[in-house]
Amino acid sequence: MYMRIKTAIILLAPLVFSQCSFSQPAEKKHEPAEQVSATAQKSNVYSHTDTSRVNLSDEEWKKILPGDVYYIARMKGTERPWTSKFEKFKGVGTYYCAACGNPLFRSDTKFDSGCGWPSFYEPITKNSVIYLEDNSLGMERTEVECGRCKAHLGHVFNDGPPPTHLRYCINGVILDFAKASAAQKKYTQK
Numbered sequence: 001m002y003m004r005i006k007t008a009i010i011l012l013a014p015l016v017f018s019q020c021s022f023s024q025p026a027e028k029k030h031e032p033a034e035q036v037s038a039t040a041q042k043s044n045v046y047s048h049t050d051t052s053r054v055n056l057s058d059e060e061w062k063k064i065l066p067g068d069v070y071y072i073a074r075m076k077g078t079e080r081p082w083t084s085k086f087e088k089f090k091g092v093g094t095y096y097c098a099a100c101g102n103p104l105f106r107s108d109t110k111f112d113s114g115c116g117w118p119s120f121y122e123p124i125t126k127n128s129v130i131y132l133e134d135n136s137l138g139m140e141r142t143e144v145e146c147g148r149c150k151a152h153l154g155h156v157f158n159d160g161p162p163p164t165h166l167r168y169c170i171n172g173v174i175l176d177f178a179k180a181s182a183a184q185k186k187y188t189q190k
Contacts, residue, residue, distance in 0.1 A: 045064075045100055045101075046101040047100070047101045048103060050101070053148060053149075054149035058074060061099070065099060068173050069173055072151075072152060072171045072174045073098070073099045073146075073152055074152070076143075079117070079172060080116075081116025081117060083172075084117060084171070085172055086118040086175055087117060087118055089118070091107060091177060091179060092107050092179065093107050093177055093178050093179040094178050094180070095107070095110075095120075095175045096176040096178065097146040097151055097153070097176070098151075098174050099174065100149035102128065102146050102147060102149065103125075103128060104123055104124060104129065104170075105122075105123055105124060105168070109122045111160070113160070113167050115167070115169055117169045117170060117172065119167050119169055119170070120167075120170065121160045121161055121164045121166055121168070122163075122168075125147075128146075128147050129144045129145065129146065129153065129168075130144070130145040130146070131143070131144060131156065132145060141155045142157075144156050144170070152171075152174070153168075153170050153171065153174055154171050155168075157169060
């Protein structure tokens with residue numbers, strides 16, 4: 001009897017643990033295509049150059065944001081680790097807020113932290129992001145929001161690489177990416 005139970009546990013364990021988000025096989029990821037974001041197509045607030053603050057109601061955001069972006073940006077959600085198209089992405093360019101187009105991070109500040117989300121050690125400017133105390137889920141963390149539209153981006157931790165020693169752990173769903181021009185690539189390679 002004991003052997004039958006032990007055999008059943010051994011045979012069923014992979015099925016049980018395969019439902020855990022941390023043990024699911026990674027989906028094949030393709031290089032993110034450079035395209036106009038779904039938000040930009042529906043919104044008159046989306047801009048890579050406008051620095052004015054965006055203050056829309058929840059109902060207005062619901063109308064212009066795709067569901068997954070709305071969940072992260074407005075409901076302070078979190079995408080599952082290792083699911084972001086930007087986690088291993090190595091393109092040279094700029095990462096923007098997918099809700100409003102605000103420039104957030106340059107690709108030369110991106111690094112592989114192994115945490116399961118795209119990580120950066122420094123925002124483009126000090127006004128690119130806003131910092132908020134976050135004591136949810138019984139943890140003391142610092143939340144990072146977009147400096148223009150206050151979309152939830154992720155969190156920042158003090159365990160990153162030099163020169164800042166910070167790790168901006170950002171949900172890839174809330175990021176858009178634009179490739180650098182030839183001149184910008186030359187500048188960032190120096």
